[in-house]
Amino acid sequence: DAGVIQSPRHEVTEMGQEVTLRCKPISGHNSLFWYRQTMMRGLELLIYFNNNVPIDDSGMPEDRFSAKMPNASFSTLKIQPSEPRDSAVYFCASSLMDSPLHFGNGTRLTVT
């Protein structure tokens, strides 16, 4: 079991550029979560997928953010255009039914 895999590990980009973060959940898990962590706001849930279907995206900050899960083994979180205030660590997590969340090691995004 390789765990939840996120890429890239670090991303530095300029304001206005498009950023795509990637996540491969644990095989067999049917729920996927995107979180964002900053010093000021802590861990924030952005969006939650169940069986590849977005269930709740009320945590997505604004229309610049979008997430997709085209199949059970892959999800993306896209920010376009990116802004400096989007700088944070973005975590992906997956779970099976009511099992605990399994987190990846995150993508540290810096927008200059």
Place this chain on the structure above:
Amino acid sequence: LAKTTQPISMDSYEGQEVNITCSHNNIATNDYITWYQQFPSQGPRFIIQGYKTKVTNEVASLFIPADRKSSTLSLPRVSLSDTAVYYCLVGDIGAYNTDKLIFGTGTRLQVFP
């Protein structure tokens, strides 16, 4: 809406037992209590989960009183490597209500030699 309250920080010394309490007055009947540990530059990691009374695994124990309005994570004989942020999470992850997947501020545990 289940909401948790934890101390912001705690200090301890190696070899001591550490107890971190979480308050969750609005816990619902189907809610479980789950604790996660987070080291710098890593995602949170599951420690222990329980519904009532006491749960013990190789890492920690979780004590839950009968009213379930609080819970205590107990770490026996901590070491320097236990320095981390500990989060208490209350919810039924099987449900679609994402309000119950909200992490609080966590407790930052610092272990000294």
